[in-house]
Amino acid sequence: MKNEIWKENCHMYVDGFVVNGGKRLKGKARISGSKNAALPILAGTLIAKGEYILENVPELKDIRTMFKLLENLGLEIEKLDENTYKVLNKGLKSSEAKYDLVKTMRASFLVMGPILANLKNAKVSLPGGCAIGARPVNYHLKGFEALGCKIKIEHGYVEAEADELIGTGIYLDFPSVGATENIVMAAVKAKGKTVIENAAQEPEIEDLCNFLNSMGAKIEGIGTSRLEIEGVEELIPGRYRIIPDRIEAGTFIVASVLMDGDIEIEDVKMEHLESFKLKLEEMGVKFEENNGNLKIKAKLSELKPIKVKTMPYPGYPTDLQAQLMVLLSAINGVSEIKETIFENRFMHVSELNRMGANIEVDGNTAVINGKAEFSGAEVMASDLRAGASMVLAALLAQGETIINRIYHIDRGYEKLEDKLKKLGADIKREKLEVV
Numbered sequence: 001m002k003n004e005i006w007k008e009n010c011h012m013y014v015d016g017f018v019v020n021g022g023k024r025l026k027g028k029a030r031i032s033g034s035k036n037a038a039l040p041i042l043a044g045t046l047i048a049k050g051e052y053i054l055e056n057v058p059e060l061k062d063i064r065t066m067f068k069l070l071e072n073l074g075l076e077i078e079k080l081d082e083n084t085y086k087v088l089n090k091g092l093k094s095s096e097a098k099y100d101l102v103k104t105m106r107a108s109f110l111v112m113g114p115i116l117a118n119l120k121n122a123k124v125s126l127p128g129g130c131a132i133g134a135r136p137v138n139y140h141l142k143g144f145e146a147l148g149c150k151i152k153i154e155h156g157y158v159e160a161e162a163d164e165l166i167g168t169g170i171y172l173d174f175p176s177v178g179a180t181e182n183i184v185m186a187a188v189k190a191k192g193k194t195v196i197e198n199a200a201q202e203p204e205i206e207d208l209c210n211f212l213n214s215m216g217a218k219i220e221g222i223g224t225s226r227l228e229i230e231g232v233e234e235l236i237p238g239r240y241r242i243i244p245d246r247i248e249a250g251t252f253i254v255a256s257v258l259m260d261g262d263i264e265i266e267d268v269k270m271e272h273l274e275s276f277k278l279k280l281e282e283m284g285v286k287f288e289e290n291n292g293n294l295k296i297k298a299k300l301s302e303l304k305p306i307k308v309k310t311m312p313y314p315g316y317p318t319d320l321q322a323q324l325m326v327l328l329s330a331i332n333g334v335s336e337i338k339e340t341i342f343e344n345r346f347m348h349v350s351e352l353n354r355m356g357a358n359i360e361v362d363g364n365t366a367v368i369n370g371k372a373e374f375s376g377a378e379v380m381a382s383d384l385r386a387g388a389s390m391v392l393a394a395l396l397a398q399g400e401t402i403i404n405r406i407y408h409i410d411r412g413y414e415k416l417e418d419k420l421k422k423l424g425a426d427i428k429r430e431k432l433e434v435v
């Protein structure tokens, strides 16, 4: 694989981006399918036997990890065209998801609910920590337990089994995205009705529920915080198209505003980006929408600072926090971002400051002092969205920026450099020595 670490004379190399900033962006950018919708939907193909055709699946490292997991469990995957895949479920050959795959991606834990729905027993490695925080799975397990599973944690694995999954009422102490998805998938074939109160309401959960309903599941309250799932005996797979990625769209919107861009963003669902749109409008950005295509009008020098708090949907998304920070750095005035979802999601701050930003962090609050004059530097992507923020800062910066460890970015942005190059950015992928 082209972005794998390789060694030569004891030096380690990984893919990086070399960006020469300051180029005005112009043209069209098409948004890919949503990573965070595709992952649970792919996990959902474990529930029922049959042939699934999934359209608009993005080409990403995380998606390839999910494919490997599915194949290990006995599914067959065939690429039909660029973003369309056939997934064939002829029955699971195992109920175990091993550590070596689960450790590379937290969303791997989403196979647990579907395996339980299918086999009534599952053994899945605990995902462990990750750069942006501890990210436990206690809410997932609470849900499985409520559905009647006996849970055992041993040797780093969660083992769950039940004679029968039985519908029940579950209150989530926090509207966790992954827990809501996992519990919904476990409940679709349970006996009787499951009600999830304080469910997460992210559009990706709506997409998962629509996918399951297209197979015959009976889920009501889709898109609300109360999901009612009436268990059914059988699900019949078919064809389903995944929604566009709202986080990628938000990233391109920020790029357009930053670069005084004349970009038309294609295939974007602005109804999934309402809080983001309203906050940018508060700053003075204007949006023109036309049939799923979007144009952005803004003058960087005239934008106003804002205060933002990340929240569960429909609140401002944590996945667009780092990108917004670059924009707030690039305008006049003092802005504030409070991160309430993850405990350690300001790792981009020190790198952005090295590029000329003036951001101070106190606990979960970042104070952003504008206006920064970004200048190119050597930086390191510490996680997916942090990496995206560095690309944005690099587009604006004077001179050359070298972004190391972009495998984080490859987890979640399909063909990012190709899309940016098409818009006129000077960005290339190179093998860089690990620093």
Ligand code: UD1
Pocket: 035, 036, 037, 039, 106, 107, 133, 134, 135, 136, 137, 138, 139, 140, 141, 174, 175, 176, 177, 178, 179, 200, 204, 318, 319, 341, 342, 343
């Ligand atoms: C999903 C998204 C991720 C996004 C996040 C929040 C996918 C594949 N990933 O992650 O991009 O940033 O939603 O919008 O869709 N928590 C617990 N116990 C649990 C579950 C979660 O304490 O059992 C905590 C987590 O540590 C975190 C917070 O709840 O602090 C939010 O996590 P959650 O909503 O579950 O996010 P993910 O599903 O992991």
